[in-house]
Amino acid sequence: xxxxHTCGELRLKDSGSRVTLxxxxxxxxxxxxxxFIDLRDRYGITQLVFSMENNADLCNRARELGREFxxxxxxxxRERSNKNQxxxxxxxxxxxxxxxxxxNSEIPPFTIEDExxxxxxxxxxxxxxxxxxxCLRDNMILRHRMAREVRKYLDSMGFLEIExxxxxxxxxxxxxxxxxxxxxxxxxxxxxxxxxxxxKQLLMVAGFDRYFQLVRCFRDEDLRSDRQPEFTQxxxxxxxxxxxxxxxxxxxxxxxxxxxxxxIDIREDFPRMNxxxxxxxYGTDKxxxxxxxxxxxxxxxxxxxxxxxxxxxxxxxxxxxxGCSEYSRKQTDELTEFVRRPQVGASGLVAIKYGVDGTxxxxxxxxxxxxxxxxxxxxxAAEPGxxxxxxxxxxxxxxxxxxxxRLEMGNRLGLRDRNVFRPxxxxxFPLLEWDEEEKRFFAKxxxxxxxLPEDLPLLETxxxxxxxxxxxxxxxxxxxxxxSVRIHDSDVQRRMFRALGFTPDEAEAQFGFLINAFxxxxxxxxxxxxxxxxxxxxxAGEDSIREVIAFPKNNSGRDIMLDSPAEISAKxxxxxxxxxxxxxx
Ligand code: ASP
Numbered sequence: 361x362x363x364x365h366t367c368g369e370l371r372l373k374d375s376g377s378r379v380t381l382x383x384x385x386x387x388x389x390x391x392x393x394x395x396f397i398d399l400r401d402r403y404g405i406t407q408l409v410f411s412m413e414n415n416a417d418l419c420n421r422a423r424e425l426g427r428e429f430x431x432x433x434x435x436x437x438r439e440r441s442n443k444n445q446x447x448x449x450x451x452x453x454x455x456x457x458x459x460x461x462x463x464n465s466e467i468p469p470f471t472i473e474d475e476x477x478x479x480x481x482x483x484x485x486x487x488x489x490x491x492x493x494x495c496l497r498d499n500m501i502l503r504h505r506m507a508r509e510v511r512k513y514l515d516s517m518g519f520l521e522i523e524x525x526x527x528x529x530x531x532x533x534x535x536x537x538x539x540x541x542x543x544x545x546x547x548x549x550x551x552x553x554x555x556x557x558x559x560k561q562l563l564m565v566a567g568f569d570r571y572f573q574l575v576r577c578f579r580d581e582d583l584r585s586d587r588q589p590e591f592t593q594x595x596x597x598x599x600x601x602x603x604x605x606x607x608x609x610x611x612x613x614x615x616x617x618x619x620x621x622x623x624i625d626i627r628e629d630f631p632r633m634n635x636x637x638x639x640x641x642y643g644t645d646k647x648x649x650x651x652x653x654x655x656x657x658x659x660x661x662x663x664x665x666x667x668x669x670x671x672x673x674x675x676x677x678x679x680x681x682x683g684c685s686e687y688s689r690k691q692t693d694e695l696t697e698f699v700r701r702p703q704v705g706a707s708g709l710v711a712i713k714y715g716v717d718g719t720x721x722x723x724x725x726x727x728x729x730x731x732x733x734x735x736x737x738x739x740x741a742a743e744p745g746x747x748x749x750x751x752x753x754x755x756x757x758x759x760x761x762x763x764x765x766r767l768e769m770g771n772r773l774g775l776r777d778r779n780v781f782r783p784x785x786x787x788x789f790p791l792l793e794w795d796e797e798e799k800r801f802f803a804k805x806x807x808x809x810x811x812l813p814e815d816l817p818l819l820e821t822x823x824x825x826x827x828x829x830x831x832x833x834x835x836x837x838x839x840x841x842x843x844s845v846r847i848h849d850s851d852v853q854r855r856m857f858r859a860l861g862f863t864p865d866e867a868e869a870q871f872g873f874l875i876n877a878f879x880x881x882x883x884x885x886x887x888x889x890x891x892x893x894x895x896x897x898x899x900a901g902e903d904s905i906r907e908v909i910a911f912p913k914n915n916s917g918r919d920i921m922l923d924s925p926a927e928i929s930a931k932x933x934x935x936x937x938x939x940x941x942x943x944x945x
Pocket of ligand 1: 533554555556557596842843844887888889
């Protein structure tokens with residue numbers, strides 16, 4: 361046996377025992393007569409001590425050990441005189457009697473500690489070293505525990521984990537596919553699944569009733585901090601259910617994870633909010649409910665008083681930031697700069713200061729009487745001491761900008777505490793989205809999402825007004841999952857395809873297998889998929905999902921460690937009958 365204990369295991373009660381530990385040299389400190397080495401493994405850090413007095417030869421050899429050398433050390437556990445309360449093994453040390461160097465290490469390119477001097481690119485290139493850092497190690501452990509609890513809960517509810525293929529045909533999630541060329545049928549391609557959507561529906565036709573899978577999905581999209589070209593979903597589907605059954609089942613999953621992973625017992629039902637309400641009150645379909653600061657429509661209060669910007673705008677809205685009425689010119693200028701950023705895209709900002717004493721001051725004072733300003737303040741539901749921030753323009757764009765500003769103010773005021781969690785179901789999304797470029801409707805979710813029954817007659821007369829029987833789980837402003845009740849009636853499916861501008865032949869060519877299957881008794885069914893990386897990142901308190909993925913890609917979709925994507929050999933291209941056209945620069 362290489363070792364008797366791990367580096368995270370020994371305590372005061374083990375004093376006197378002879379043990380052998382294996383691990384990496386985190387650091388070594390040399391005090392002339394004494395040398396201390398912190399030995400690290402996955403489980404923790406234990407201090408090794410060597411003294412010239414006891415064994416000069418051993419001590420001299422220990423001085424030679426470099427960072428990240430792999431060492432096995434045998435010795436006796438002893439109480440430390442200088443205790444370290446910050447680590448669980450901090451009350452003891454090992455007086456080493458013999459040790460072996462199991463492997464040398466080159467000097468690592470960055471310090472292997474939570475606070476590292478390594479930039480992100482460097483850390484990605486040497487990801488195996490990065491993963492030795494305790495914070496990343498803890499994230500991997502958290503991810504494992506989450507996966508285990510997901511399986512435990514879903515298994516207890518009768519769900520079966522069933523694998524679905526990775527080499528498939530285009531899926532309907534609406535992103536770009538990654539494709540894989542076929543050697544056996546040159547000139548043809550598999551697509552990688554954007555999700556197992558069609559398969560899980562086929563599994564319902566097959567009678568499996570409750571399915572789930574922790575599954576890798578692939579989408580060729582522009583990347584952000586919460587997107588990777590390959591990511592993991594908790595993918596689920598159930599038969600003989602209505603929307604409420606699905607929400608209850610998966611609210612149960614969420615509560616289970618909160619309890620088991622975060623130690624948070626949520627008793628009450630998650631609130632549910634209409635898409636339309638979410639948009640008008642928060643300017644987004646994924647509101648962060650950790651704080652209020654709702655958006656108020658003041659279009660009619662500000663219009664017609666001679667201030668051109670407000671007079672001409674389709675929509676004028678505001679938020680009021682409590683405690684900010686004393687903001688300086690510099691601070692409001694900063695906010696104006698913020699909303700002018702391309703990501704926010706507003707042209708400017710008007711502020712009204714509503715003092716604690718009830719006075720109202722604004723740069724647009726000359727257009728509005730004090731009573732009119734008071735009316736705006738009232739409509740904004742502002743409390744004294746608030747700064748009312750107003751934007752105007754096209755309704756949707758302005759709401760989006762107000763939503764960004766709201767989040768920014770939430771950050772500035774410290775209202776977005778990472779240890780507070782506010783889950784929410786958003787329901788009643790529009791079924792279809794108009795695409796100006798292609799001049800046609802697209803499914804907002806995917807083409808198998810059922811319309812709300814009461815909106816079905818509108819599918820031909822007013823498609824944009826049809827609401828979907830779909831829902832998202834949002835936690836703290838992050839979309840954690842989404843799903844829908846599916847269409848299981850072939851007539852409704854035909855009408856849906858028509859609304860999407862598919863001819864029957866096109867629908868047949870792309871989804872014929874599913875349409876066929878539905879001829880053989882498809883049960884009413886519905887499901888949901890959760891972003892497993894996002895959920896883990898949220899629970900880990902990380903902003904980027906890269907921090908909870910062992911081997912992620914960078915922002916341009918590259919694996920820096922593998923140096924991938926990369927060219928392939930002429931022989932491989934030949935076999936696939938592929939020739940490369942030099943990209944037009
Ligand atoms: N397949 C959908 C998605 O990946 C989820 C679902 O509708 O169940 O977003």
